[in-house]
Amino acid sequence: MIPSILPTYSRAPLEFTKGEGSWLMTADGRRFLDLGAGIAVNALGHAHPALVKALTDQAGKLWHVSNLYQIPQQQALADKLVDATFADTVFFTNSGTESCELAVKMARKFWYEKGDPDRVEIITFSGAFHGRSTAAIAAAGSEKMTKGFGPLMPGFTHLDWGDHDALRAALTDRTAAVLIEPVQGEGGIRALPDQCLKGLRELCDETGALLILDEVQCGMGRTGKLFAHEWAGVTPDIMMVAKGIGGGFPLGAVLATEQAASGMTAGTHGSTYGGNPLACAVGCAVMDHVADPGFLAHVNQVAGQLRQGLEGLIASHPDVFEEVRGAGLMLGIKCKAPNADIVQAGYDAQVITVPAADNVIRLLPPLTLSADEVTEALARLDRAATQASNG
Ligand SMILES: *Cc1c(COP(=O)(O)O)cnc(C)c1O
Numbered sequence: 242m243i244p245s246i247l248p249t250y251s252r253a254p255l256e257f258t259k260g261e262g263s264w265l266m267t268a269d270g271r272r273f274l275d276l277g278a279g280i281a282v283n284a285l286g287h288a289h290p291a292l293v294k295a296l297t298d299q300a301g302k303l304w305h306v307s308n309l310y311q312i313p314q315q316q317a318l319a320d321k322l323v324d325a326t327f328a329d330t331v332f333f334t335n336s337g338t339e340s341c342e343l344a345v346k347m348a349r350k351f352w353y354e355k356g357d358p359d360r361v362e363i364i365t366f367s368g369a370f371h372g373r374s375t376a377a378i379a380a381a382g383s384e385k386m387t388k389g390f391g392p393l394m395p396g397f398t399h400l401d402w403g404d405h406d407a408l409r410a411a412l413t414d415r416t417a418a419v420l421i422e423p424v425q426g427e428g429g430i431r432a433l434p435d436q437c438l439k440g441l442r443e444l445c446d447e448t449g450a451l452l453i454l455d456e457v458q459c460g461m462g463r464t465g466k467l468f469a470h471e472w473a474g475v476t477p478d479i480m481m482v483a484k485g486i487g488g489g490f491p492l493g494a495v496l497a498t499e500q501a502a503s504g505m506t507a508g509t510h511g512s513t514y515g516g517n518p519l520a521c522a523v524g525c526a527v528m529d530h531v532a533d534p535g536f537l538a539h540v541n542q543v544a545g546q547l548r549q550g551l552e553g554l555i556a557s558h559p560d561v562f563e564e565v566r567g568a569g570l571m572l573g574i575k576c577k578a579p580n581a582d583i584v585q586a587g588y589d590a591q592v593i594t595v596p597a598a599d600n601v602i603r604l605l606p607p608l609t610l611s612a613d614e615v616t617e618a619l620a621r622l623d624r625a626a627t628q629a630s631n632g
Contacts, residue, residue, distance in 0.1 A: 253588060260287025263607050263614050265593065273588075274618055276606045277595040281426065281458045281571065284485035284531060286607035291526045292488050299522035306518065308511065314521035321528045325467055327476035328496035332505075333516030337457035337483035338372030340493040343510060344453045344479050345376050347497060348418035349396075350504030351451065364411055364419045364450075366402045368428030368598060371420065371455055371481075380420060402431065405440070412444055418451040418479070419444075423469035426458035429599030430566055430573025435473035442475040451478040451501055457493070461485030462531040462608050464569035465541040472568070485608075488527040492520040531608065540608050543615060544569045547604070550619040558626040570608055573601040578629045586628040592621035 257273070259266040263286050265273045278284070285292060299314065306312060319331040334340045345363060352360035363380065371377040378386040379394040387393055398416075400407045402425070412419075423438060425431040433441075445452045454477040459469040463485060466472055470480075478501035483493030493515075514520070530536055548565060551574065555562040561583065563575040576583055580596045587594050587602075595603040606618070 253585075255588065262286040262288075263610050271591060274592045274614065274621055276604045276618055277593045278605050278607045279489060280484065280595055281463060281605040282484045282487070283489045284461055284463070284527060284608050285488050286609045287489075289488065289530075289609070291530065292490075292523055295522045295526035296490065296519065299519050303518050305514070307513070308516065312516060312518055312521065314518045314525060315516040318516075318521045318524045318528065321525065321532070322494065322496060325528070325532045326480075326496055327498065328480065329499040330497055330502050332495045332497075332510065332512075333521065334483070334493035334495065334512060335491045335514050335520070336372070336493050337455075337481060338374045338377050339512070339515070340457065340481035340483055340495050341371040341377040341380065341455070342374055343495045344418075344420065344455075344481050345380070346510060347479055347495065347502060347505055348451050348453060350509065351501055352417050354504040360415055360417050361396045362398055362413070362415045363396060363417055363453075364398045364400060364408070366400055366421055368402050368425050368431060369420075369422060369455075370425070370427035371422075371457075402428075403437070405437075408441070409444065412448045412450055414448075416448060416450040418453050420453040420455060422455045422457075422459060423473075424459040424464060424568055424571055426571070426603070427597055429575075429597045429601040430571060430603055431599075432566065432568050438470060438473040439475055442473075445478075453477060453479040453481070455481045457481050457483045458605075459568070459571055461527070462537055462540055462569075463571045463605070465537060465544055466569075467532055467537065469568065485531070486524055486527060487520060488523060490520050490523040492524050536608070540569055543610050543612060544572075546612060547606075547610075547615045547618065548572060550615060551604075551622075554619060554622055554626065557623070558630060561626045561630045570604070570606055570610065572604040573597060574604070576600050576602060583625060583629045586625035587622065589628060590621040590624040592618060592625060594622075 257265040258268045265275045322331050365380050369381045371380045376394050382399040480496045551565045561578045567573045580600045580602050597603045
């Protein structure tokens with residue numbers, strides 16, 4: 242008999258009843274160090290007092306109106322994002338998938354309004370993940386995500402990650418946009434070198450194609466800059482955001498330049514919930530913390546400590562681990578033992594990690610992780626590795 246929850250996930254038999262900072266508690270009193278943060282969502286950890294206050298204060302006043310009316314919390318968050326980034330304008334969504342939908346629509350509408358309606362093609366890369374809608378799975382293109390869901394939305398060209406010559410050849414006068422994650426998440430924590438992102442920006446400038454960055458996982462302070470592309474010193478035309486921006490409350494956004502957004506006039510897009518008062522009240526509180534240079538300095542410091550510790554961990558478990566990669570607090574450990582076994586051994590050692598493609602385990606802790614918690618994380622991962630290697 243089918244379970245009452247549609248069985249699209251194979252869930253661990255873990256049930257958490259309370260969260261506090263970097264820790265998750267079970268009803269029977271076990272404490273887990275959370276290096277997953279709900280897959281890079283709980284940027285400020287669990288039950289952060291500022292977020293609890295923002296949410297409960299707003300909850301006592303007004304939950305929802307509609308985008309038919311002015312929403313001051315949404316205006317405030319849009320202004321904060323525009324002030325802190327390349328963007329001139331923001332549309333709020335409820336998820337990364339919805340941000341992908343709008344990014345694709347915006348890029349195509351841009352060319353349509355420019356009198357080039359055949360310029361619809363969007364270039365994407367192997368190992369990409371942009372969400373689970375029909376457009377987002379067509380964008381990623383992997384068999385794992387698309388099989389059985391055809392016919393797929395046309396207009397996506399899939400290239401191998403890192404194949405510069407193929408990219409140059411694929412950029413034509415039918416290319417509307419290039420869509421890429423600066424650091425691939427689900428694909429196994431693969432960071433695009435700064436030089437490649439710079440080169441990609443130049444190629445887009447030469448051909449006119451728009452550059453869409455998917456910073457759903459790597460954005461909002463995760464790599465130690467507010468957004469990952471800042472490391473390369475270039476800016477996109479359109480950027481997808483979600484996950485960390487709501488700190489655990491469902492919220493996403495599409496940020497764009499005035500030029501790239503110029504096709505999106507009244508009536509061309511909408512959302513019932515997108516940017517509602519509750520989500521944006523929380524989003525403002527998240528932004529106030531994460532955009533603070535002192536906060537980002539903390540992320541970089543703790544990330545350096547964690548990465549150095551992981552190098553040592555890998556050296557002492559060469560049969561289990563291969564290498565560490567990624568940026569900031571978006572780290573992946575490429576494993577030799579099956580990654581699922583190591584995630585399981587982690588549960589036994591009461592530390593939470595998240596599997597990814599390419600036999601990688603991901604470490605995406607709350608950005609508020611402390612130096613002491615890094616030490617504790619390394620000790621628990623060491624126990625997990627010892628257990629995994631003893632079988
Ligand atoms: C998680 C993710 C998405 C999809 O976000 P949802 O909120 O699950 O719809 C898109 N792109 C990237 C890079 C992601 O990590």
